[in-house]
Ligand SMILES: O=c1ccn([C@@H]2O[C@H](COP(=O)(O)OP(=O)(O)O[C@H]3O[C@H](CO)[C@@H](O)[C@H](O)[C@H]3O)[C@@H](O)[C@H]2O)c(=O)[nH]1
């Protein structure tokens with residue numbers, strides 16, 4: 001790691017336990033806070049996450065919104081019952097051609113929330129604790145020079161306490177170390193739990209699909225500089241794992257994001273189809289998926 005990155009890590013890394021709720025309530029003042037959960041078919045987990053935030057953090061969180069990302073199950077009803085405001089992704093900014101995926105859900109959440117600070121939490125988390133939210137807010141509420149905070153944690157996989165984050169370890173981390181060594185101090189660069197100032201988030205583009213996390217990290221580094229970025233150790237994260245085949249699609253979206261940032265060629269101009277293979281009685285059969293990503297412009301320009 002570069003010496004300046006090591007120094008940054010020492011300065012800008014903390015733990016959720018460093019940010020107890022009473023101290024955050026004191027620091028909050030008039031700052032408003034929105035928590036956003038993107039959710040696609042998360043009926044098993046979204047209700048518990050919403051209920052825990054409503055139960056534990058009523059004085060801290062002003063707005064709790066689930067963006068229903070084209071769920072085909074009753075995710076929306078479960079989230080509503082647990083106490084969230086639920087908004088369908090495709091009903092936000094209906095004059096725009098709808099795009100797909102998580103990045104689109106997060107970008108659109110900027111148009112329907114009002115908090116000065118936004119906290120994004122994946123809605124497939126199991127064993128969720130509200131220290132995820134307080135931990136991410138700590139640096140933002142107590143230091144005006146911090147603009148963006150990423151969560152980090154241990155990632156169990158199967159019976160092992162570590163080993164999760166296959167796309168992180170095999171794709172994102174090597175790409176980051178090769179091309180953006182300033183970001184190499186992030187323990188979980190793809191973490192789905194992060195928080196930022198609206199003033200910063202509205203000034204950067206959002207990549208659709210699973211390119212959103214890498215895109216935000218690179219673009220916020222460019223906009224604000226490394227010292228405005230921080231990370232907080234949230235302990236342990238348990239989530240539902242996708243198949244290796246599905247993660248191939250995620251990896252392709254992350255690689256397209258990196259490529260666009262390296263070349264300056266905007267995303268969305270071409271289509272990428274990924275060919276994978278499944279064994280059948282006839283041998284190895286090709287299976288093709290559209291894994292294209294596009295990009296939304298900074299929300300500040302859209303809302304003005
Ligand atoms: O079209 C979609 C797909 C997913 N999601 C939600 O986004 C979250 C994360 O999606 P998931 O498929 O569980 O991603 P992971 O396999 O956990 O992937 C990791 O890596 C991704 C790429 O950086 C990040 O987007 C994730 O947050 C991070 O957890 C979940 O709440 C999903 O319901 C949507 O809202 N819309």
Ligand SMILES: O=C(O)[C@H](O)COP(=O)(O)O
Nearest residue numbers: 164165166167168241242
């Ligand atoms: O963040 C990642 O790398 C992907 O979500 C894959 O995670 P998993 O290997 O823990 O399923």
